[in-house]
Amino acid sequence: MVETEVLVVGGGPAGVISALAAAKLGSKVILIDAKPYEAIGKKTCGDALNLAPATFLEEKLGIEKPSGDEVADNVEHLIFKTGKAEFPIQGDGYVLNRHPYGQRLLKTAEEYGVEVRPETKAKRAIVDEGVVKGVVVEDKNTKETYEIYARISIDCSGRNFQIRRTLPPDDFPLLEYSMEKRDVAVSYREIIRLKEEDHPYQNKIFLIYREEIPEPGYFWVFTKGPKRLNVGIGWFLEPRLKGMKECFQEVLHKYYYSPGSYEVEDKGGYTIPTRYPLTNAVASGFLTAGDAAFHVNPLSAEGHGPALTAGYYAGKAAAEAIEANDVSEQKLWQYNVNVMKHFGLSHTKVQLFTAALRHIRVKGVEFLLRRKILNQDQFIDLHAGKELGFFATLKIAIKAFPRYGILFQLSKIVKGAQFFEELFANYPDNPHDYPAWQAQFDAKMKQVRKL
Numbered sequence: 106m107v108e109t110e111v112l113v114v115g116g117g118p119a120g121v122i123s124a125l126a127a128a129k130l131g132s133k134v135i136l137i138d139a140k141p142y143e144a145i146g147k148k149t150c151g152d153a154l155n156l157a158p159a160t161f162l163e164e165k166l167g168i169e170k171p172s173g174d175e176v177a178d179n180v181e182h183l184i185f186k187t188g189k190a191e192f193p194i195q196g197d198g199y200v201l202n203r204h205p206y207g208q209r210l211l212k213t214a215e216e217y218g219v220e221v222r223p224e225t226k227a228k229r230a231i232v233d234e235g236v237v238k239g240v241v242v243e244d245k246n247t248k249e250t251y252e253i254y255a256r257i258s259i260d261c262s263g264r265n266f267q268i269r270r271t272l273p274p275d276d277f278p279l280l281e282y283s284m285e286k287r288d289v290a291v292s293y294r295e296i297i298r299l300k301e302e303d304h305p306y307q308n309k310i311f312l313i314y315r316e317e318i319p320e321p322g323y324f325w326v327f328t329k330g331p332k333r334l335n336v337g338i339g340w341f342l343e344p345r346l347k348g349m350k351e352c353f354q355e356v357l358h359k360y361y362y363s364p365g366s367y368e369v370e371d372k373g374g375y376t377i378p379t380r381y382p383l384t385n386a387v388a389s390g391f392l393t394a395g396d397a398a399f400h401v402n403p404l405s406a407e408g409h410g411p412a413l414t415a416g417y418y419a420g421k422a423a424a425e426a427i428e429a430n431d432v433s434e435q436k437l438w439q440y441n442v443n444v445m446k447h448f449g450l451s452h453t454k455v456q457l458f459t460a461a462l463r464h465i466r467v468k469g470v471e472f473l474l475r476r477k478i479l480n481q482d483q484f485i486d487l488h489a490g491k492e493l494g495f496f497a498t499l500k501i502a503i504k505a506f507p508r509y510g511i512l513f514q515l516s517k518i519v520k521g522a523q524f525f526e527e528l529f530a531n532y533p534d535n536p537h538d539y540p541a542w543q544a545q546f547d548a549k550m551k552q553v554r555k556l
């Protein structure tokens with residue numbers, strides 16, 4: 106049996122920052138990961154990271170922004186593209202080499218005293234009288250199973266949310282326990298090196314909507330230096346419409362590079378939980394962050410930045426609870442408040458846009474962009490889950506004539522956004538008021554998803 110104050114399950118961005126923050130703020134922390142030490146931080150990914158979360162970590166924890174071999178290319182523009190229109194948005198950030206960046210964060214966590222146990226797989230939560238007391242783990246080398254008791258366990262195990270899924274629902278009625286298939290995005294990507302000339306996409310990342318790709322999925326082209334690209338494709342698992350690798354090859358070869366013009370350095374696919382975030386990610390002795398808490402942007406599937414951000418809030422909440430000798434749901438609740446405020450509302454509003462996109466389809470997006478029905482700022486606002494003003498909506502109404510289907514969807518987004526703005530302004534500051542709030546949230550979200 107092992108004992109600690111904080112146990113973090115998973116050494117991805119959410120876990121490593123949770124552990125680092127809790128340790129820096131004074132807690133005794135163990136971080137476990139199923140992978141070998143050297144593989145922690147490595148993940149099949151598009152590798153894009155916004156500047157904002159990197160700046161946030163620098164401000165809150167003094168962690169330097171990605172640099173040197175951690176950065177494959179700097180990004181200045183994010184460009185939305187359809188077959189007929191192109192829409193550039195200023196967007197500072199990086200295309201990373203995730204592995205060295207993740208390893209640096211891991212080593213920094215160790216410098217703050219985090220004990221890392223690699224090749225240690227979490228099996229299930231240990232629960233006693235409605236409080237999470239730790240996790241049963243397996244040493245992958247010896248196959249030995251043992252318990253790690255912790256005052257707080259933080260589930261950062263990614264898409265399978267291994268700890269949350271093993272909690273008994275009767276003891277924790279305010280948590281969710283499953284993920285619907287319609288919320289699972291599936292993606293495939295290759296890192297390619299061009300044999301001849303440099304590519305023309307430096308300092309840019311492209312999200313490309315094309316008819317070949319089931320909406321609201323997209324193809325991406327992300328720069329990784331003059332001759333390298335991270336190219337990939339993603340869409341929702343359901344309905345299952347076509348073969349992903351075949352579609353990837355079709356789009357890549359038809360619009361970009363012929364099969365003989367590049368070498369594939371790496372390839373792989375994975376699933377991503379892609380929906381609005383858990384509106385409660387807390388229980389007594391328990392927190393969850395990152396993919397395990399559905400913190401991925403529901404449209405773009407960017408989850409790295411939210412995982413880093415939520416990781417900071419989770420580590421902070423854990424350390425403060427340990428310091429106060431109170432690991433109750435009530436004490437940890439501030440974590441929910443912080444996450445909802447930081448990106449919970451905006452991700453929820455992006456869910457509205459995602460739902461609308463399923464109806465508007467690529468042709469509708471082209472119509473909106475080509476006819477300049479939405480200007481650049483409005484498109485960014487919609488995409489980022491911000492609200493369109495009433496006046497702007499009115500102007501859109503006039504311009505969209507006679508495409509009232511699109512207009513209807515836009516008005517739904519605006520009304521839904523207004524509803525959620527008001528609801529989130531009243532997000533409860535304690536667990537007792539949460540069920541009534543959640544009932545309102547669930548009813549509206551059900552409506553949105555029916556559209």
Ligand SMILES: Cc1cc2nc3c(=O)[nH]c(=O)nc-3n(C[C@H](O)[C@H](O)[C@H](O)COP(=O)(O)OP(=O)(O)OC[C@H]3O[C@@H](n4cnc5c(N)ncnc54)[C@H](O)[C@@H]3O)c2cc1C
Binds near residue numbers: 115150263337377401
């Ligand atoms: C193909 C693809 C492309 C993507 N592109 C982008 C992008 O360009 N930009 C972006 O922001 N996001 C992107 N994402 C999403 C991003 O990768 C994730 O949102 C992010 O990694 C989430 O971090 P996390 O720490 O929550 O989980 P993860 O990074 O998945 O880390 C989870 C960790 O937990 C460990 N673990 C799992 N189960 C156990 C267990 N039982 N016991 C112990 N350890 C366990 C794993 O080994 C892993 O180290 C992409 C995802 C995919 C699949």
